[in-house]
Amino acid sequence: MALTFPLHRNPYPATDDAVARVLADPGFGDHFTDHMAVAIWTKDGGWGADEVKPYGPFQMDPASAVLHYAQEVFEGMKAYRHADGSIHLFRPEANAHRFQNSAARLMLPQLPGEDFVRACAELVRADAAWVPDAEGERSLYLRPFMFASEVFLGVRAAQTVTFCVIASPAGPYFTGGVKPVDIWVTDTYARAGVGGTGSAKCGGNYAASLIAQYEGYDHGCSQVLFIEAADKDRVEELGGMNVFLVTADGRLVTPALTGTILEGITRDSILTVAGDLGLVPEERRITPEELFGGIADGTTVEAFSCGTAAVVTPIGAFKSAQGEWRLPENGSPATMAIRNAILDIQYGRAADDHGWMRPIA
Ligand SMILES: Cc1ncc(COP(=O)(O)O)c(C=O)c1O
Structure with a gap:
């Protein structure tokens, strides 16, 4: 069944002033939005527990498999605001497809492409205020990732896996013009x-x-x-x-x-x-x-x-x-x-x- 990523809104979002301060000079990878999209996969139950929820730390057991065997994959993509205020993703199906290929190589489960794209879209909708305006090559960077969250020691494919998307406003890579x-x-x-x-x-x-x-x-x-x-x-x-x-x-x-x-x-x-x-x-x-x-x-x-x-x-x-x-x-x-x-x-x-x-x- 397709995942829907229902929104559980952050009761303590950043203030408008705080968001404006970040968007004025976002840098890269330093600031994160109010929400994150999450879904959990288990070998017996498949994908579920999907939601967009307040951004915050994971609780990690020290024996979580990813910490030992690095069974993890990720993606990188951006949401762009156009001059008319609308927000767009660039070729998200291509990222979804590459995510599937990466997951297959790492013995992680397949996340259907439409679920991958929906997770990204629902997160961006929830955090639309964090997408900078079209001036000056700014965007909202999205980082979908998936990791072995099962608690066990042993070299085998994990049977519990966490998928997550976080978002970070991004400034121009080159401040002061493109330089070789x-x-x-x-x-x-x-x-x-x-x-x-x-x-x-x-x-x-x-x-x-x-x-x-x-x-x-x-x-x-x-x-x-x-x-x-x-x-x-x-x-x-x-x-x-x-x-x-x-x-x-x-x-x-x-x-x-x-x-x-x-x-x-x-x-x-x-x-x-x-x-x-x-x-x-x-x-x-x-x-x-x-x-x-x-x-x-x-x-x-x-x-x-x-x-x-x-x-x-x-x-x-x-x-x-x-x-x-x-x-x-x-x-x-x-x-x-x-x-x-x-x-x-x-x-x-x-x-x-x-x-x-x-x-x-
Ligand atoms: C090793 C490597 N090669 C190439 C790329 C460029 O890929 P893309 O154009 O999809 O960002 C990236 C960035 O994701 C990368 O990490």
């Missing part, structure tokens, strides 16, 4: 291997990527790019974003989906709109030699990373233990055109020709 970022290409650490969890959005992937991220910080870079683990012969993705190259002859090249990288929804959307911008999308293998050599010989004229949080971010240089490859300082015209094309759809400033926006309030 430098990327560290690690050959010390790998993120995923064939048959592993690279294409699942599970917390363990991010825990494992932290050390490489910090290696990048040590080299003055803000993100890290991973190379395929076994043969080191193809570029994969960043710790939390996909990567694209733009060539001098107008091709938009990104690593093909090989099961070891996350199927980014921004990535897919960019591949879809590329043609409208006169670019030829190409999903294929990119070797490290092509990545570095293409910048050195002028074949590659732009590079950018993409994901829900930062949308599209120009890359200034790739750095590795072997050297540094700096992209031309050309203002990243193709990158910025793609960035604007995606944002214009998300904020309702351009026609939604691909049918991606879901009005919810």
Whole structure:
């Protein structure tokens, strides 16, 4: 039976002043709204206990399985307010689908896509006052997640699982304008291997990527790019974003989906709109030699990373233990055109020709 997520309203919501203060400068991931959506799955009873309720801590038994075996998956998406005040989700069915794939890989239960989308929509409706206005690239970030809440020790699939969605107002990723970022290409650490969890959005992937991220910080870079683990012969993705190259002859090249990288929804959307911008999308293998050599010989004229949080971010240089490859300082015209094309759809400033926006309030 479909879940309905009935609202049990928070009797002590944040005051209008407190919400206004947060929305004036939301940052990212620091403030949470008045409510959260929750549902519980048990092996015998399936999904139930669904509700939107006051935001607050879970009571966790120290033997909850997720704390020991990391059986957990999550999603990241945003609600956007348009100029007319309406609120929209961007391709939530795609997040629902990826959540199902991630859950299957982690032996977590399947949450029907319509229940996933309803949970997000009902939470946003309850907390509509927390969705910033359309000015300045602000949005309400949604974090659906699911974890093994059964109390037991032992390596097996949990028989009690908690699903939850929380929401956090998000400011622009770049305050003071979009600036190119430098990327560290690690050959010390790998993120995923064939048959592993690279294409699942599970917390363990991010825990494992932290050390490489910090290696990048040590080299003055803000993100890290991973190379395929076994043969080191193809570029994969960043710790939390996909990567694209733009060539001098107008091709938009990104690593093909090989099961070891996350199927980014921004990535897919960019591949879809590329043609409208006169670019030829190409999903294929990119070797490290092509990545570095293409910048050195002028074949590659732009590079950018993409994901829900930062949308599209120009890359200034790739750095590795072997050297540094700096992209031309050309203002990243193709990158910025793609960035604007995606944002214009998300904020309702351009026609939604691909049918991606879901009005919810
Ligand atoms: C590892 C990784 N790759 C790529 C992405 C980009 O995915 P999306 O565009 O769906 O946000 C993310 C962000 O969720 C990520 O964590």
